Structures are given as C-alpha cells and as structure tokens.
Amino acid sequence: MSKVFLITGAGRGLGADIARQALAAGHQVVATGRRPEQVLHALGGEQDNLLATALDITDAAAAQRAVRAATDRFGRIDVLVNNAANFYAGYFEEISDAQMRAQIETNLFGPMNITRAVLPVMRAQRGGHVITISSLAGVTGLEFCAAYAAAKFGVEGFMESLAHDVEPFNIRTTIVEPGFFRTELLVDSSTTWADLTIDDYAERTAATKKQWQAMNGQQPGDPTKLAAAMLTIAGQDKPPARFVAGADAIDAVAAKAGELLAQAEASRVLGEDLAHDDART
Numbered sequence: 001m002s003k004v005f006l007i008t009g010a011g012r013g014l015g016a017d018i019a020r021q022a023l024a025a026g027h028q029v030v031a032t033g034r035r036p037e038q039v040l041h042a043l044g045g046e047q048d049n050l051l052a053t054a055l056d057i058t059d060a061a062a063a064q065r066a067v068r069a070a071t072d073r074f075g076r077i078d079v080l081v082n083n084a085a086n087f088y089a090g091y092f093e094e095i096s097d098a099q100m101r102a103q104i105e106t107n108l109f110g111p112m113n114i115t116r117a118v119l120p121v122m123r124a125q126r127g128g129h130v131i132t133i134s135s136l137a138g139v140t141g142l143e144f145c146a147a148y149a150a151a152k153f154g155v156e157g158f159m160e161s162l163a164h165d166v167e168p169f170n171i172r173t174t175i176v177e178p179g180f181f182r183t184e185l186l187v188d189s190s191t192t193w194a195d196l197t198i199d200d201y202a203e204r205t206a207a208t209k210k211q212w213q214a215m216n217g218q219q220p221g222d223p224t225k226l227a228a229a230m231l232t233i234a235g236q237d238k239p240p241a242r243f244v245a246g247a248d249a250i251d252a253v254a255a256k257a258g259e260l261l262a263q264a265e266a267s268r269v270l271g272e273d274l275a276h277d278d279a280r281t
Helices: 013-024 036-043 060-074 097-125 146-169 199-215 223-234 247-266
Strands: 004-007 028-033 050-054 079-082 087-089 128-133 171-178 191-193 242-245
Touching: 004 013, 004 060, 013 028, 013 036, 013 223, 028 036, 028 060, 036 050, 050 060, 060 097, 079 097, 079 223, 087 097, 087 146, 097 128, 097 146, 097 171, 128 146, 128 223, 146 171, 171 223, 171 247, 223 242, 242 247
Parallel strands: 004 028, 004 079, 028 050, 079 128, 087 191, 128 171, 171 242
Antiparallel strands: none
C-alpha cells in the first residue's frame, strides 16, 4: 500500500537512496534538505509523487514549515525517516565546547525538531512510523568519536522512551544502528575535525585522522542495500524497535550486550543491597 514518506537529508547519500527506492516502490516522498534544488537533482527532477522542500533540521520553525508543506501536498505523513546528520571527529579535549554543542544540536535536537513537528499529524491519523538513524556509535563508545557518540547515545534514549509515549496512538518507532556503510558521512562537507590542538594528543590525532580519511569510500556496507532493508521495515505491520545493520555492527552490538550483562552481574555483590532498611521485603 502506498505511503507518504518524509525523509531528512535526502539530497545525497543514504537519504537519497531511501527516497529513490521509496519512489520506485510507488510511495509518495517528501524529500528534504538545505537546498531543495540539490534534492531534486539527486532524485532525477520533478515527479508527481515527489515534493522537495527546504529543511535545516536545527531550525524548529523550518521543521514545522516542512510538515505543513507535506500535508498540504499529500494530506498525511506515514513514515518519518530521521536521516540527516554530520560528524564532529576528534578526541574529547580537542573538541571545542562550540563544536560539541553543534554536534548535539544537529544529531540529537535535529531529529527531535522534525519528530515534534510530525507527531501531531501521526496522532491525528492514529498511526505512523518514526525511523531514526542512530549508529553503532550510539551503542558502544569509539575512539575519536566522543561528540558523535554523545549525540547518538542521546538519540537512542530519546527514541526508546518515545516508543512508550506514542504506542497508544498506533505510532511505531525504529532505531537503525548501522555499522560502517559507504555513505557520505566522511566526506569533507559532513565531517568536521576538532578545533583545538593539544600536544599530548597530537601524534594520535594525526594518525587517527589519517585512518578516518582513508576509510572514506572504502566502508564495507552498501547503502543501497541498507535503504532496501529500511523500506522493508517501513512496510511491516510490527516493525522492530531496533534494526542493527551490517555484520560489523551486529557483532559489535552483540558483544556490547554481553559486556553489559557481565557488568550487571559483577555489580550484584556491591550494588544489589543498597535499599533503605524499611524498603526491604
């Protein structure tokens, strides 16, 4: 059955892949980006089932305008795909306060802005699906990724809690946790390197930055296959709360789950008997 998709960051990379496949499957697509003309170019120009509209996800008013444009054109929104993101790379002490705030503004508050604008539409419909792209770095901390992981861990908590809020309205949520896919996250327009330089980190920073730059275009995951998997999930009556994407991510998330279980068990001796005496049963 045809659905209306609203996709952020649809001018390139994974967002464009999702939009193209949704259009090919007969869905109606609201494809957003900072430059609508770039979105149209990426998706092959004007189409009856396509609305390209401007959206800076850090601008709450722009999110409201994009949602109004979507409902004015198509009357509803069935699937929101929170895809737009960027990457501030560096060791924590070398990431400036302004950069940390900018990272969280885009990768956490950005999805919140558009989700907040879309939810009244989905509640009125008594149905919908919010899909938010997190990351392997939203599950396990990675070197050189303190800012990015902080934002993506926030996305995980936001979405996991939101699921409880909106379930009574038949609104489903899915967190997507990709590993390393050949998207455009590591291109110069999406990656920002740390502002600050600290001698103690200098050698590691130079080597690690070189490794990240060399990875661009060499990641094992195929974003067109990831887009197809997400279209499958969007068509399910009972979509998963989480979708771990890529063999590298599946192995890493499974290992993290084992670590958490081991840490919980190791905490029992010291941590289990901490209740007030009058609270014991």
